[in-house]
Amino acid sequence: MIRRRIEMAENYEESKLYRLRHSAAHVMAQAVLEKFPEGKVAIGPPVEDGFYYDFDLPRPLTPEDLEEIEARMREIVKANQPFIREEVSAEKAREIFDDQPYKLELIDGLEAGGVDEHGNPVEEKPVISIYKSDTFVDLCRGPHLERTGEINLKAVKLMNVAGAYWRGDEHNPMLQRIYGTAWLSPKDLKDYLWRLEEAKKRDHRRLGKELDLFSVSDEVGAGLVLWHPMGSRVRHIAERFWEDEHITHGYEFVYTPHIGKADLWKTSGHLDFYAENMYAPIEIDNQQYYLKPMNCPFHIEIYKSDIRSYRDLPMRYAEKGTVYRYERSGVMHGLMRVRGFTQDDAHHFCTPKQMPEEIDFVLDFSLHILRSFGFDDIKAYLSTRPEKAVGEPERWQDAEAALQASLKRAELPYEVDEGGGAFYGPKIDLKIKDALGREWQLSTIQFDFNNPERFDMTYIEEDGHAYRPYMIHRALMGSIERFFGILIEHYGGAFPVWLSPVQVVIIPIADRHVDFARGVKESLKQAGLRVELDDRSDRMNAKIRDAEKLKVPYMLVVGDREMENNQVDIRRRSGERLGAMLVDDFKVLVLKDVAEKVEG
């Protein structure tokens, strides 16, 4: 599962829920240590929906172990032991934890000051505190509940075991992490488990199969997506909309190849900084060619194919460019994380004077596209200049100021990530929240001060001299594959009518209604709708069931009554019955749904 990124309540760390989860982690650690007295403990913090604790144990944990541990936790909670805080010196702490190497490492860090339990730098030298409950003592900042009995174990559940590196560094040993979820009330737990179930039902990998949208074949290769006809319909409609909007908004389309010579990638810097994501070169006539991980160098070459005047700018090159990036074997995930994907890419080139307006434009355009797909809950993240950066500082300042001004003008909620930009330019990322409240990054609007230099891009100003243009890279959907995955999960497979691969299914009740149904189908097809006729000699109920499972927005039942009046009886996938109406009236109704991109 992709980690959910929901902002936690601002005061989460002071909340009772936080203390509860932290305390549950301690109780669990005690239960684990009783089972494995030689076990070593690492860290066990509260997280978004619960808590975890990392252990170094003599053998892998099994699901049965978790049950046992949970049973033991029940006893510990029942005993209602108090959590006792004590502040100790580093020496004392070392004595207490002398057989706990991970804790000793943490103590060293605390004593030296400057790092917290995750190894991140902190400003003040922290006080070393320990918490005791029953037989368990932990090096811990707290806070905790008063007593173990405050934990309602009916609201706590151990979820799964996973591997995790000590301090998140892959050079460190792999520990076993037990994830648990914990809530204030059993109802909250139930709600959480329901959300998990719901997420599972909406999982794009499952729906991709059920709705016959896409697949990934072993024979083709991991992380390489096959778009089936039904998925391709959705993609095609989305792309056509995307194209139309680009045309009306002053973009030019370009098409570029999938491979380019080594020198190109050397100039762009990819072979120096991005090589580990690139595939091995292909040799052609003693020249090395690389599969493209990005489209930018090609667009730059198009720009450079002629002398550019300030009168030509801004220029906007757009391309749905398919790129290939090496992903490590364990990280692929349905459509969300793949090795070959298509970016809805574009590069803007403009003069410094045009730049602020260009940013306004691209931000508005991005929001327009995202909202069209039903994503209304959008948040922006502005990332500014990092320590190590290329480009003149004044340019950075101008760019950051323009980005911030655009965000303010667009009245978009945003956060600033100081120093979080790439070395080659500041950026705005747009993240949306889906129907389950999960946050996903889609769009990115990114300055590039590096490539115009590297490729020596210029334009001629009024004064007849050559100047460096601004270059802005942007992708709206990001990866079309991933965007599709998010769309599937957002809508739970029930796409809005304008995107539905099949918009209408006609269901004749008996064979004698099939001819009439064919006429209806033709008429709707003429109107540009995606219609299917279910002429199997099955019962109507079975056909409705099948259409429901495919989440077709409209089912038209035709029987004797309808045939007589040249009508169709309309059922929505929600189960709502709209009654019988003339085919032409239905047409108007659906076309309105399509035009207005109505959801539901």
Next chain:
RNA sequence: GCCGAUGUAGCUCAAUGGUAGAGCAAUCGCCUUGUAAGUGAUAGGUUAUGGGUUCGAUUCCCAUCAUCGGCUCCA
């Protein structure tokens, strides 16, 4: 890449050291149906791949590949 789990029919899942079974789907019939599953029959599998142990492996062991849950990284 790392840790753990998994891999049996198109899908969801059973079973066994003596060459596998159900439901759904599919195909062919019968039924001609009024808002979420009518009914009968048939067909369908070198049990992921490659080795090994064994008289015999789908089952036990090893390797590889893939998937799932995480870690790391990221669109």
